Amino acid sequence: MTVTDVSVETTFPEEWDPGDVEGRPFSYDPMHAPNPISPLQASVDLPALSYGWTEGFRSFGIPVRGFEILVRNYYQYSRSLMKPPSKGLTAPEEPDPVQVNLERAIRELPENWYATFLPEIQRQVAQLTSIDLEHASFAELPALLDQIDEIARALWKLHFHVVQPMLLAVQLFDELYVDLFEGTAADARELVTGTVSESINAGFGLSDLAARARELHLESIFESTPPECLAETLGASPAGKQFLADLDRYLEDFGYRQDLYEMTSSTWIEEPAIPLAYVQSYLQSGYDARVEQANISRMAAAKLDEARATLATYPQLVRDQFEDMLQSARFGAFLQEEHNFHIDQRYAARLRLAYLGLGRRLVTHGLLEAPDDILMLEADEVRELAEVAGLADQRDRIRALVQRRRKEMAIAATLTPPPMIGTPDGDMPTPDNPMLRAMHNFFGGPPQQAVQPDQLKGNPGSRGTATGVARVARTLAEARSLQLGEVLVAVTTMPPWTPLFAVAAAIVTETGGALSHCAIVAREYGVPAVVGVHGATNAIHTGQIITVDGETGVVTLHPDD
């Protein structure tokens, strides 16, 4: 996407097919980036993501050439490129060095996470937080922007260093369990629930806030006030002020998150109506996250006792391996939420807030109309503005550019991006190894065909069956109106959505597999989920009665009366 000359009329939308690109096709990733992405996101975050992905994979000796990202009509497409296999270098009897590296990484993951990775992540995020683009001198700006780029690269590298062994640990335990008990991987996954990640802690905090509201007798205010007005109404009473002070403390811990990892998506800090809506529904349902979590944890412990009893007469080595892989998988499932909280959420939120600071400054200089106009610029354009310190003659050009891109993004939001662009894959043999199976179980695989015409097929995400009224939500703001007992239907549900799982009777998503965030957290909440139901948000409409079977991965649509 290079749109620099504003005098040219927009030819938007452009052709999806990039035309002259050789090699594998690029795929759309609606799980991580379902919506159009802003020019700043595309030019600041994505190069760092691409770098981090490549470096992370290389650190295990995986022969990657790179991770290419292509933005088309504001949609993010990507492809991974592997080096051709080198022939005759390794003896076939030798264990695969990548496998050896990954297995060692799995064993060392808990220690490395606490001793090395987490402190380093926190240090990088703290540094990002300390960068003040609003008040730094113009002379300092270029260096600070470089520093942000470096932080982004470092964090993405850490991210991809963690996620490989993390996913593989869960996958290997699933496979061991299926081998041992001839059961399903879903049985195995029940054993790894019950850990308290920051995703779960975020839910505890909301549940505690609901309890606090009850204690302060604020139920009637919550009942009668729409979420957007709650902060203001609460601020008018002493009890409400006390509550808001607690909310602020909560947001200091959990407010640096957005409903999607996109710089245009507001953080909870900026928009407390999101957590307040959660508190509202928790008050209504009487949901107690701690009690529910303890139940799930107890059930997992009981299942584990059962599995251990079955294994009691197995050879010691099998029992040892089961225990080792169980511990690794539990840590893997825990870390999937934990790394996301510390990297994906906090970093993305801080990146947005840092650039909004610069946006405010450019508003003061009259270059932008609103602080978030800066998100419509590309990294180079931002640098240029920072370097030439607010040239007034740039004003009209910049404003026109911002306006045009805003318009294009709005148009883009109405488009349906194709799942793949570029030259289709030939009959390339797909290599099969546990890591690729893990990736498949994370992303969820291609669309599946249901047997019955009134059914949709996806991946089993979390066990149980529930029937309820569907609530189709494309944004977290839309999902806010989810009523107790309704079924949440969404394209993707990233961790900031997960407190809704306490309200929903079941979850249906268009993206993801059994190892996705959505499925993992659904299991932690004990709510039935079917994930990776391609086209679900179009096939299902709000108000429709649907039945979700998290065991088989089937969603049944009931006819409207």
Next chain:
Amino acid sequence: MRFRATWAGRYVHWLGQPGLDRSHIGGKAAGLNALFQLGVPVPPGCVVDAEALGSALATFRREADVRTGAEASIIGDYLLNAPMEPALVDELQAAASILQADAGRTGELPLAVRSSALDEDGQAFSFAGLHDTVLDVRTPDGLQSAVRQCWASGWSDRAIAYRRKRGGDGAPDGIAVVVQRMVPSDVSFVAFTTDPVTEDPNRLVISATWGLGEALASGSVHPDHIVVDRDCNIIEYEVGAKRTMVIPGSFTDAGVRTVPVPRALQSRPVLTTAQADKIASMARWLAARMGFEADVEGCIAGDDVYVLQARPITSLASPTRVESAPGTRFHTTMSTSAR
């Protein structure tokens, strides 16, 4: 598991004492008794002598007036169902409670019950698999039925046919029954002190697999194949694809079961170098003490190696006498690198 019981009954005798004769306790029990006396680690156990079966048959003849061997299936059915002599019931109960004295992780220590036929000489003829073995027996009732089952297996069609081929009317001379503590083995092995195929005495050949030894005996798995030379070097290690293993039953259900081996363990070597070394040394020492090239069955549980049976290698063209000079070492010209 080293253990010596002083208690002795009318029919039940503890293994490991002098004066137990093959003509009363059968080939297998006599072999085990000899191993006990050599001081080899053998799981503790006792033997129900052939007089117990004799007494049951005497009752049967009084009641049914049927000649031995004439109505094989009637005898088999009778042995499986008729009430057991109270003295034997008591002795079995007492034996079980001694063998199960310190409960392990399964709660009730499992017992292995094996037939020990009097006409099984253990050398010239291989009776492997002819008579029944009942594994993972946990209760007094289970022990009684297992003993009956071993008795009745002497009159199975197969056993009768086998004996008729050797001459006679097909009825067994008598059957004793070995009752041992069953080792919950992590690994089972068979070691041949001389390679039975090449007959090269420098090559001690071990087959090993996960779990109980039944998988080896039945040939249901492709075990690991290890060759250890006289200098205790592993000169070959071929990892077999062990798709299944036989393990004791679950907490709730006694009786062994065949279960899949997890993919991650199928192609993993069963024995460490130290374990292969220990097995080889023990088998060679046994062969030297017994005076013949041996086929040694055993298992490993935790850090312990147990011997379950040791017999001469029956398939050797010219049965080799082993000089009783343990420690004699032969130099090898073969590659000493483990594959």
